[in-house]
Amino acid sequence: MEFDTWRQENQPSALKDTPSHWIAEHSEPNPFNDVLPKSAFAEKKIWAMGGGKGGVGKSMIMSNLAISLAQRGERVIAIDLDLGGANLHTTFGIEMPRQTMSDFFERRSQTLEGCISNTPIQNLEMISGAQDHLGIANLDYDKKVLLLNEIQKLEADYILIDLGAGTNNNTIDFFNFADLGILTMLPEPTSIENAYRFIKSVFYRKLMTAQHLSPIRNWIQIAMDSKNQEGLRTPGDLYRKVNQEHPDLALKLKDEIQRIRVHLIVNQARTQSDVDLGFSIKSVCKKYFGIQVDYVGYLDYDSAVWQAIRRKRPVLLEFPNSQLASNLERMSHYLSSQKGQSGETE
Numbered sequence: 001m002e003f004d005t006w007r008q009e010n011q012p013s014a015l016k017d018t019p020s021h022w023i024a025e026h027s028e029p030n031p032f033n034d035v036l037p038k039s040a041f042a043e044k045k046i047w048a049m050g051g052g053k054g055g056v057g058k059s060m061i062m063s064n065l066a067i068s069l070a071q072r073g074e075r076v077i078a079i080d081l082d083l084g085g086a087n088l089h090t091t092f093g094i095e096m097p098r099q100t101m102s103d104f105f106e107r108r109s110q111t112l113e114g115c116i117s118n119t120p121i122q123n124l125e126m127i128s129g130a131q132d133h134l135g136i137a138n139l140d141y142d143k144k145v146l147l148l149n150e151i152q153k154l155e156a157d158y159i160l161i162d163l164g165a166g167t168n169n170n171t172i173d174f175f176n177f178a179d180l181g182i183l184t185m186l187p188e189p190t191s192i193e194n195a196y197r198f199i200k201s202v203f204y205r206k207l208m209t210a211q212h213l214s215p216i217r218n219w220i221q222i223a224m225d226s227k228n229q230e231g232l233r234t235p236g237d238l239y240r241k242v243n244q245e246h247p248d249l250a251l252k253l254k255d256e257i258q259r260i261r262v263h264l265i266v267n268q269a270r271t272q273s274d275v276d277l278g279f280s281i282k283s284v285c286k287k288y289f290g291i292q293v294d295y296v297g298y299l300d301y302d303s304a305v306w307q308a309i310r311r312k313r314p315v316l317l318e319f320p321n322s323q324l325a326s327n328l329e330r331m332s333h334y335l336s337s338q339k340g341q342s343g344e345t346e
């Protein structure tokens with residue numbers, strides 16, 4: 001791991017800050033204790049799309065990745081987990097389906113499978129977000145576990161989950177639950193800050209929910225507060241502390257850290273430095289967290305996107321020969337060749 005070489009003064013402020021609610025939030029119960037093991041449909045792959053901020057292109061990218069997979073003959077179910085702001089159906093060019101996640105949460109449908117709707121695209125089905133104003137952050141523990149288990153039971157080649165904005169605990173749990181977590185960001189200061197905050201949340205939540213790290217959970221929790229009394233300022237400090245006290249657990253910690261993968265997409269790039277941003281985030285995360293950020297690539301700012309959205313048509317279908325469509329297709333090929341986060345959270 002490289003995190004030893006990263007100097008304090010180079011750290012982006014989003015990595016150093018500890019918002020007051022953050023630690024309590026990330027200490028919530030571990031849902032992965034109650035989630036079924038992955039076996040029902042062994043080959044199924046789950047991708048989750050997150051992003052610290054709204055309007056960065058998560059739904060646009062996810063819907064087009066789903067279409068690209070479906071066009072290649074994969075059976076895909078896209079799930080809109082942007083509860084409260086559900087609009088994934090629009091990106092597929094359809095009206096709000098009659099069945100939504102609300103039917104599942106309110107037990108009008110006993111199964112999540114019962115909420116699946118067809119789309120006009122062959123091989124692609126979707127589950128629309130809830131119609132009420134329940135945000136994902138308000139999803140209680142029991143409902144979260146129920147939903148994770150129901151997603152696990154769905155039968156498809158790919159399940160793609162649009163998580164909506166935010167870095168709340170529930171969002172991060174779905175991100176970490178997925179085989180592949182994709183983070184979309186814009187080359188703008190607020191979005192960059194949010195992306196770092198998102199990655200930091202993924203990192204600590206992953207460690208907090210790793211069963212075999214439970215003996216050092218209190219150290220992890222202390223390290224999450226960058227102003228802690230123990231002087232643990234960075235993930236590197238945490239690692240060194242654990243290595244001093246429990247060298248055997250330091251190996252497990254290292255292993256867990258090295259298995260964390262975040263797949264990054266920079267959207268609406270306009271300049272070369274926008275494109276390069278992905279590389280610098282990758283490098284910072286390697287040095288600071290010791291984790292692998294996989295820079296999937298960038299998408300240019302392209303008027304084809306809003307033209308397609310105005311026509312309520314996905315870019316891939318409306319402008320199949322555009323540069324944007326071919327980049328999205330390349331991304332879907334690349335991502336489907338990735339193994340994903342190896343191993344379970346347990």
Ligand SMILES: Nc1ncnc2c1ncn2[C@@H]1O[C@H](COP(=O)(O)OP(=O)(O)O)[C@@H](O)[C@H]1O
Nearest residue numbers: 054055056057058059060268300301302305306
């Ligand atoms: N590459 C792009 N080029 C131009 N406009 C884009 C691009 N990506 C997204 N947009 C615009 O940003 C808006 C928000 O995209 P959306 O996918 O709804 O974001 P999110 O799901 O993250 O909130 C879209 O309506 C579209 O107009």
Ligand SMILES: [Mg+2]
Nearest residue numbers: 058059082164
């Ligand atoms: Mg969206």
